[in-house]
Amino acid sequence: MTYLAGAGGIFHSVDLARLKSYAFEIGPLRPPSEGGSFSLLLRVTRNCPWNGCTFCYGRFYNREPFGLRSVDEVKADIDSAKAISDELIEFSLRLGYAGKVGPLAAVLQSQQLYGKEETDLTEKEFKNLYCLVTVFNFVVTGGENAFLQDADTPIMDTGQLVEVIEYLKRKYPGVKRIASFARSKPSSRKRQRSLAGSARLASPGFTSGWKRVTTSC
Numbered sequence: 465m466t467y468l469a470g471a472g473g474i475f476h477s478v479d480l481a482r483l484k485s486y487a488f489e490i491g492p493l494r495p496p497s498e499g500g501s502f503s504l505l506l507r508v509t510r511n512c513p514w515n516g517c518t519f520c521y522g523r524f525y526n527r528e529p530f531g532l533r534s535v536d537e538v539k540a541d542i543d544s545a546k547a548i549s550d551e552l553i554e555f556s557l558r559l560g561y562a563g564k565v566g567p568l569a570a571v572l573q574s575q576q577l578y579g580k581e582e583t584d585l586t587e588k589e590f591k592n593l594y595c596l597v598t599v600f601n602f603v604v605t606g607g608e609n610a611f612l613q614d615a616d617t618p619i620m621d622t623g624q625l626v627e628v629i630e631y632l633k634r635k636y637p638g639v640k641r642i643a644s645f646a647r648s649k650p651s652s653r654k655r656q657r658s659l660a661g662s663a664r665l666a667s668p669g670f671t672s673g674w675k676r677v678t679t680s681c
């Protein structure tokens with residue numbers, strides 16, 4: 465149990481145990497433009513299936529093997545993110561902040577949650593804190609942007625990708641932009657309308673502008 469100053473300076477007891485129980489999978493990368501807009505990060509595949517661009521060779525993913533994730537796994541992650549945002553809004557209401565989550569930034573610190581410095585957190589604790597902060601940033605900036613990780617989301621079966629996007633939109637109707645990294649070859653094979661009109665794709669070929677560094681990615 466933690467006591468927090470609510471609106472009007474009155475202290476309220478808040479049980480943080482449930483907040484500390486949530487986690488979902490987040491990949492290592494997002495483009496700088498997504499960092500600035502604090503997108504909700506959702507890992508729909510793992511790592512890069514290509515590893516062939518000469519400036520990268522997949523090193524941002526430690527050249528770990530590429531893997532697809534099941535729709536059920538991704539939906540469970542979306543559920544966890546939604547549970548965190550619901551919990552934050554409920555805390556805000558209880559503290560008298562009318563659902564605004566900004567004042568809760570003070571709670572989402574490793575000392576408040578775990579009573580120790582961030583450098584002393586276990587891997588599980590650190591993952592939980594990272595998920596909480598990611599969802600907090602997404603909600604506090606309006607909850608409009610989501611970024612699907614990792615390197616090549618369109619490689620997913622189109623029906624499964626649409627199912628994920630529709631589920632995300634159902635859980636977060638306020639989301640207006642869903643972005644992702646994409647290799648140019650698999651993307652060019654998708655009909656534009658098959659991506660549900662929601663996707664904004666960034667490819668190394670488009671961003672570098674130099675064909676030699678991407679060699680048919």
Ligand code: SF4
Nearest residue numbers: 512515516517520522
């Ligand atoms: S597609 Fe992306 S992650 Fe893969 S090698 Fe190229 S730049 Fe790196």
